[in-house]
Amino acid sequence: MKNEEFRLFGHRFVDWIADYFENVETFPVLSPLAPGDVRKNIPAVPPTRGEDMEAVFRDFEKVILPGMAHWQHPGWFAYFPANNSPASVLGEMLTAGLGAQCMVWKTSPAAAELEEAVLDWLSQMIGLPQGLAGVIQDSASTATLCALLSARERTTGFGSNDDGLRVPLTVYASEEAHSSIEKGVKIAGYGRKNLRRIPTDDTFALLPGRLEEAVVRDKDAGLVPACVVATVGTTSSGALDPLAPIGEVCRRHGLWLHVDAAWAGTAALLPEMRGIIDGVEAADSFVFNPHKWMLTNFDCSAYYVKDPAALVRTFEILPEYLKTGVDAKVKNYRDWGIPLGRRFRALKLWFVIRSYGVEGLQAMVREHLRLARVVEGWVVADARFELLAPVALGLVCFRLNDGRDESALNTLNQALLDRINGTGRVFLSHTTLRGKFTIRLVVGQRTTAERHVREAWDLIDSAAGELLRP
Numbered sequence: 001m002k003n004e005e006f007r008l009f010g011h012r013f014v015d016w017i018a019d020y021f022e023n024v025e026t027f028p029v030l031s032p033l034a035p036g037d038v039r040k041n042i043p044a045v046p047p048t049r050g051e052d053m054e055a056v057f058r059d060f061e062k063v064i065l066p067g068m069a070h071w072q073h074p075g076w077f078a079y080f081p082a083n084n085s086p087a088s089v090l091g092e093m094l095t096a097g098l099g100a101q102c103m104v105w106k107t108s109p110a111a112a113e114l115e116e117a118v119l120d121w122l123s124q125m126i127g128l129p130q131g132l133a134g135v136i137q138d139s140a141s142t143a144t145l146c147a148l149l150s151a152r153e154r155t156t157g158f159g160s161n162d163d164g165l166r167v168p169l170t171v172y173a174s175e176e177a178h179s180s181i182e183k184g185v186k187i188a189g190y191g192r193k194n195l196r197r198i199p200t201d202d203t204f205a206l207l208p209g210r211l212e213e214a215v216v217r218d219k220d221a222g223l224v225p226a227c228v229v230a231t232v233g234t235t236s237s238g239a240l241d242p243l244a245p246i247g248e249v250c251r252r253h254g255l256w257l258h259v260d261a262a263w264a265g266t267a268a269l270l271p272e273m274r275g276i277i278d279g280v281e282a283a284d285s286f287v288f289n290p291h292k293w294m295l296t297n298f299d300c301s302a303y304y305v306k307d308p309a310a311l312v313r314t315f316e317i318l319p320e321y322l323k324t325g326v327d328a329k330v331k332n333y334r335d336w337g338i339p340l341g342r343r344f345r346a347l348k349l350w351f352v353i354r355s356y357g358v359e360g361l362q363a364m365v366r367e368h369l370r371l372a373r374v375v376e377g378w379v380v381a382d383a384r385f386e387l388l389a390p391v392a393l394g395l396v397c398f399r400l401n402d403g404r405d406e407s408a409l410n411t412l413n414q415a416l417l418d419r420i421n422g423t424g425r426v427f428l429s430h431t432t433l434r435g436k437f438t439i440r441l442v443v444g445q446r447t448t449a450e451r452h453v454r455e456a457w458d459l460i461d462s463a464a465g466e467l468l469r470p
């Protein structure tokens with residue numbers, strides 16, 4: 001492709017994206033296609049000769065677009081959001097254009113230094129303790145794996161890097177912790193059977209007393225407790241583990257405390273919500289995802305550590321071909337995580353923070369929290385529905401409950417969810433809480449406004465009416 005053609009299509013594609021931002025609401029939120037529908041329209045063999053971009057783009061619209069879920073749709077209430085923004089897309093475009101692979105400072109000083117600076121901003125913005133060092137990872141799952149590996153190394157005096165794990169180490173997380181903890185424990189050498197799932201209270205938050213009991217029990221049995229993962233904003237219900245008493249347990253027993261605030265960390269942008277991370281001073285590591293709720297398109301996960309030396313010691317490998325003359329003076333982020341190669345992710349984050357300003361981001365989050373309260377009010381006011389967890393942030397967990405038995409209620413609520421999502425206007429997802437099928441409605445899309453939650457509630461209301469009609 002000649003540069004002139006690139007220029008023409010580049011302008012057209014930016015127009016296309018701007019139109020998409022304006023019109024995304026007109027698409028069904030989820031793709032209506034069946035498994036295999038996309039694949040059957042993609043030739044089995046690659047083109048021998050280069051094709052015209054016009055033809056490629058035509059197929060993008062014809063074959064690819066109908067197979068997309070529209071995460072940026074204001075009716076997206078499922079999982080947690082993965083919102084983007086014009087500023088972030090523009091930053092990402094420049095990152096792709098520069099095409100830099102930012103593994104060490106020398107391979108792009110601006111990438112390394114901007115990453116350091118922007119993560120310092122972000123730390124101030126959400127009120128983290130001073131002195132934490134930040135690095136961008138691709139996902140919270142990777143960040144948690146890094147934490148588990150660092151905890152393993154620190155606990156073994158950095159011996160397991162060389163010798164492998166000689167004694168079993170144990171890890172603790174609430175029964176509501178995200179599956180990435182279990183995945184991390186599984187692949188970081190601890191072994192899944194050494195993950196202790198700690199019971200939770202009525203709000204689904206970890207019970208620190210039960211944590212202490214589990215640690216003591218393991219110590220008495222000759223095992224070596226290594227790491228606790230506390231969650232601020234659990235995936236199923238948005239529960240907030242109490243960091244201060246958990247930190248006390250970690251201090252008493254010399255355990256690594258990792259805080260997973262993948263989604264909820266963004267809420268700490270609001271001074272009035274900072275309480276959700278009270279006690280975070282005790283954390284050895286902390287992760288939250290600007291790529292969830294903070295307008296920075298996937299991927300961008302902010303990982304903070306108290307002791308960067310422990311992180312670097314866990315990951316550092318120094319082959320001759322990667323040595324530079326300035327290694328002693330700079331941060332080479334290749335040693336701060338698993339991959340060697342690194343994308344320039346800090347650029348889009350910088351664009352977002354500068355474009356919205358702290359106040360702009362706060363205004364969005366504040367409005368989402370208000371809208372979640374509005375939905376909570378509708379659930380509570382309607383006797384057919386039951387709230388299944390406290391609404392601490394932007395997630396509302398509820399179900400229909402007309403008094404039938406639990407198993408029939410689960411079937412009823414699955415049917416309700418299918419009806420709501422079948423409209424194509426909204427997408428809500430589900431979980432189970434204490435065995436109860438739970439519908440989750442998360443307010444977090446950039447363009448979700450009161451009229452969208454109103455529409456969602458109208459759809460819920462009429463689907464419930466249809467299902468309960470005698």
Ligand code: PLP
Pocket residue numbers: 080138139140141142178180231233234235260261262263289301
């Ligand atoms: N932790 C929590 C609490 C989550 O809710 C999620 C995803 O929703 C994750 C971790 C995993 O995030 P990622 O997709 O960035 O790995």
